[in-house]
Amino acid sequence: MLRKIKCFLSFVVLLILFDLSVFAQTPFSQPNIIVIFADDLGYGDVGCFGHPTIQTPYLDQMAHEGIRFTQFYVGANVCTPSRAALMTGRLPIRYGMAGHKRGVLFPDSSKGLPHNELTMAEMLKEAGYQTGIIGKWHLGHVPEFMPNQHGFDFYFGIPYSNDMRPTPKNNRYPPLPLYRNEEVIESGIDQTTLTKRYTAEAIHFIEENKDRPFFLYYPNNFPHVPLYASNDFEGKSERGIYGDVVEELDWSVGQILSTLKQLGLDQNTLVIFTSDNGPWLTQKAHGGSAGLLFEGKGSTYEGGMRVPAIGWWPGTIESGQVSTSLVTSMDLFPTFASLAGGKLPEGKVIDGYDLSPLFKGEAKEVREFVYYYFRDKLHAVRKGPWKAHFTTKPSYSSEPAQEHKVPLLYQIENDPSEKYNVNEAYPEIVAELTRAYEEHLKSFEPAPSIMEARIEE
Structure with a gap:
């Protein structure tokens, strides 16, 4: 009898182990992914990258708990093509998004990211992820090119730059539209509230999807000009209004990381923070700094295309790392595909490389050029x-x-x-x-x- 009981218990243990192994392979074992993309933030505008007066305690802590990339590049030196490179893992020159006379899309543009390009949102959605974008899109604002047509389940934000609003010189432009999915919910928004509203929407998206794998793309409109900060941050930074805006963005990052920790999602979530290009130097005190790098936005010198970047994934990325590896924003697409079990597009050259070996401490370099x-x-x-x-x-x-x-x-x-x-x-x-x-x-x-x-x- 005792022998039968032992055999039965052994069988039950085997069943439990089998169930756990199956569970480990379900989509819930896929890491959540968050990309936070600042606008025109320079290499030298963050505390842990050397700024002497802008206070960024949350980004500094993120770097302390993760990996700071000192040689991270974007795919272009201005907004639209840089975002296209991030979304596709491909150089924008390959599919007509590199620009010619007009470097970016404007409110009078009729085109957008081609639909024969697979976005990281589409790739992750096919892999079982819930996908959301909160912030600036800038890859086409007419209906067929909006985020919901490129793999995003949810959209809240402005479709282009926050300076593309009616002025005496540009009276053809409409008031800035704020979208929720495909509907304009406000026109001519109060930009002082923007970062706080984006933050609240990001937290809500995380909470709503905490029980399934999710991809959140959070491209904040700031610190692109015109600069606006909420009452809690305006006038607080020694760096003036530009510092106020960056410090509020830092707070926003801190709220997102805190939410992940409170929900117990931190060890199953990869967070990337970076910028779309270097600082807009023509804006003088309202623009940022590339630190020790030469030049800024709009140039192919280091200051135009090398940007601050931090990776955070507690339990997977060893804390306190500083990587001098050559890395680009295009590397994120194949990295996410590798981590999520997603499929790369067939018949297309991917200009990015899988960063998983860097995150896991298995390699020092993944790209040559x-x-x-x-x-x-x-x-x-x-x-x-x-x-x-x-x-x-x-x-x-x-x-x-x-x-x-x-x-x-x-x-x-x-x-x-x-x-x-x-x-x-x-x-x-x-x-x-x-x-x-x-x-x-x-x-x-x-x-x-x-x-x-x-x-x-």
């Missing part, structure tokens, strides 16, 4: 510590682009400010990067730009 595009033209190439500029142009300048028969060469890890051209001392490196430049250009046919199209067309 970084390509720097100014709209539809390749300006520079980086490999390891070396960067070659084949074309240079100051940001937001009427000066024509300058072509270099012998590219300018910088040892970026020794000279992140790009002050010292060393092409004469390293002809073999110049030759190697020139070959890489030529091979990259020969590897595909750029798609015609769709960025010129206007609504009346």
Whole structure:
């Protein structure tokens, strides 16, 4: 009898173990994913990246508990193509989103992200995720190009930049519309309330989906000009209104991380914080800083395309890491596909690389090259510590682009400010990067730009 009881108990234990193993493979074992995307935040605008007076305690703590990337690049130096690169894992030049004369989409544009491009939202939705975007879209505002048509189950936000509103010069533009899904719920919104409203919506989305895997994309409109902070933050920063806005954004990040911890979701949630491009230097005190990097938004110098970035995933990403690996925003698409069990698009070149080995401490590097595009033209190439500029142009300048028969060469890890051209001392490196430049250009046919199209067309 005792032997039968032991056999029965062994059988029950096996059943329990079998059920647990099945449960471990269900979609609930997939990590939640959150991407927080600031607008025009510079490399030097965060405390843990060196700003002396802007206080960002929550981002600093996020970096302390996770990994800080010191060489993280975006796919373009202005808004629309940078967001397209993030969403697709592909260089925007491949599908017409690199721009030409108009670098970004405007309220009078009639086009948007092509539907034959798979977004990370669509990929994750197919993998069983609930998907939401809260904030600035800027990949097409006419109905067929809005977020709900590109894989997002939920949308709350403004479809383009917060300065694209009616002015004496732009009286054709409508008042800023605030959308909930496909409906405009407000017109001409009070921007002082925007970050707090975004934060409340983000927390609600997390709470509503806490029992299933979710993807939240939170592209805040700030610190893009015009700058607005709520009463709780206005006038509080030593850096002025720009600092007020960044500090409120930092608070918003803190509220999201706190919610994850309170709900017990922190160890099953990967959070990425970064920016769409470098600081808009023409805005002077209302623009940000690239720190020790040269130039800013609109250029292919480091300050235009290298941005602050932090990864946070308690229990998976070891705390207190500082990574000098070359990483780009396009790497997030294949990383999320790997973690979620999602499928990459067939028949398309993915320009990103899976960062999972970096997150898990299994590798130091995942990519070899970084390509720097100014709209539809390749300006520079980086490999390891070396960067070659084949074309240079100051940001937001009427000066024509300058072509270099012998590219300018910088040892970026020794000279992140790009002050010292060393092409004469390293002809073999110049030759190697020139070959890489030529091979990259020969590897595909750029798609015609769709960025010129206007609504009346």
